[in-house]
Amino acid sequence: MDNLENVFRMFEAHMQSYTGNDPLGEWESFIKWVEENFPDNKEYLMTLLEHLMKEFLHKKNYHNDSRFINYCLKFAEYNSDRHQFFEFLYNQGIGTKSSYIYMSWAGHLEAQGELQHASAIFQTGIHNEAEPKGLLQQQYRLFQARLTGIHLPAQGTTSEPLHSAQILKQVMMTNSSPEKNSACVPRSQGSECSGVASSTCDEKSNMEQRVIMISKSECSVSSSVAPKPEAQQVMYCKEKLIRGDSEFSFEELRAQKYNQRKKHEQWVSEDRNYM
Template sequence: MADSGIEIEKVEWLDPEMEFLATKRETGNEWELFKENVRPLKRGRKVSILNEALKVHNDNQLKISRLDQRRLLIQAIDEYKGEDPLHPWLECIKWVQEAFPPGGDSSGLVVIYEQCVRTFWHSDRYKDDLRCLKVWLEYAENCVDAQVIYSFLDANEIGKTHAVFYISYALLLESKNKMKAANETFNLGISRNAQPVEKLKDAYRKFIARSMRKSKAAEEDPMEKHLPTRSFGTVLSKGENRKLGSSDLLRNNLKADRDRVLAPINIYKESNSVDVGSRYHPDVPKTDLNSWHTLGPRAERNKENNAIPTKWTTYKIPQRPGSRTRGAGASSTCIEVFVDEECEEKHRMNVEEGAKSSTVQLRLDEERDLKRETELLREDPLRNFPPNSLPR
């Protein structure tokens, strides 16, 4: 066929990785460099958006523009005049989740969660809104004790018509080993016909199966504890335990092992200890070998304190004349303080724009206060709510 002059074209199919390497692009692989720092989302992430968000690790200007974009989204919440006030909040939350892949306290996401739910918790329009309920559940995932959030939702009848509320609440109780309370939560949701009810019933069947496995494992644990032990501490298997015979033989073996453990330990005492000491120390008299049996008089016990303090040495280290003067002059010189360019730029922009209040009350230029507020909300997620709204 080579002589016929017919050329056969070879078509090579490249996988996505080889195709990317063939393009020889320098950017677009930020996901591979920082993927261990990316927080997963239930809805997933787009790689293109994720790569753009991860570029801020190497570009300070992108960091500043990201903060500016967050400020604009917060201002859009204040300026919204539409029919759905929850919509700009959801847009802001979604953008922060995408723009700050690692999450963390500096993203301000927890503070935005708290401000959003505190704005709409008393609104009858959004009590059964699934979007608002999902914000509550995401806020609960970022708190130390999420049960405080679920108790608040139950007391104020928020999200009671949705199955996801009962499923999440029951799973939380199950994780705390409160199986009875979790079972009651599932039954409550089914009795209220929370939608979708088939999803709720399916989750309840899986919960019952897990509960039965746990109870069966708990019944087998005490039996394993009564198995005889070998001398090296391993537990005999069930097959070997069956070969031992009746339970009386097992009880006798356990009693023998217990008596052997409780038996006193005999301490070896050497009868000719004095002779052995004199054998290795022939010059020391026998009375000195047993001197440790007595404490001796007070003067002998305090013999280390009898020495009179004297001068250690008469040598004086020579010093150069004028060294103290130069040291004082050196300390008086000013030390140049390093100022981060990013902080200086943000301070300049803050002075130019002026202080602007927001409903969210996020002071974006004070990351330290933002982190502190996030930590407080994690510990006490309802700290800013009115006392009459809290569950009793």
């Protein structure tokens, strides 16, 4: 560790005399060197990422740079409260144009059972025209399908939410492109979905867009387990009959559905504006 601290002090001295126009590139090279030579020293990597976050926090020209987004997502892995961290990034204007931030944020909320909040995060990203657009819209439709039980046509993609490692991999693919220093992906490349099949994006008009906003009182999901697709089709959703530690009847469920149906048209109308 002492050796690493000495190396970091040398790097700091280098950055103080650096006169180039891309300081993040210097940080990127140094962090790659650390990852390659000290792959098991996660604590030191977290410290480096923390230094990097503080260094570029107020440099707005890097707030949507795909390299900086990559390090933000890596640093999020070390945070005990990821929702608070993503909220902090958003309030600072960091990643507001990056689909990867919204997908990771919404995925975390979905895993915590915050389904309505996760839906709002997806909608915010689409409203902000985050790039790649097609990828974010695709993941939102898959999220909707998981809530409503709709099985989308097979397009070579999974209905499960993307995990952090998968999102990081796609960000790294973006970093390796010639436009790596630009803010995310150019609009002309948004439909490519960074290697994810984009044909799903083109078939939106052929699919029935069903959105059901599920409140906590209607569907309670364990905070430690992400919602999973049912292995087989059943006639009712058992989870919707559970509220806290007690159960309630089908009559109560139907009453809630009746009230929910009145609001359904409004939700669908609002959602179509985003899509």
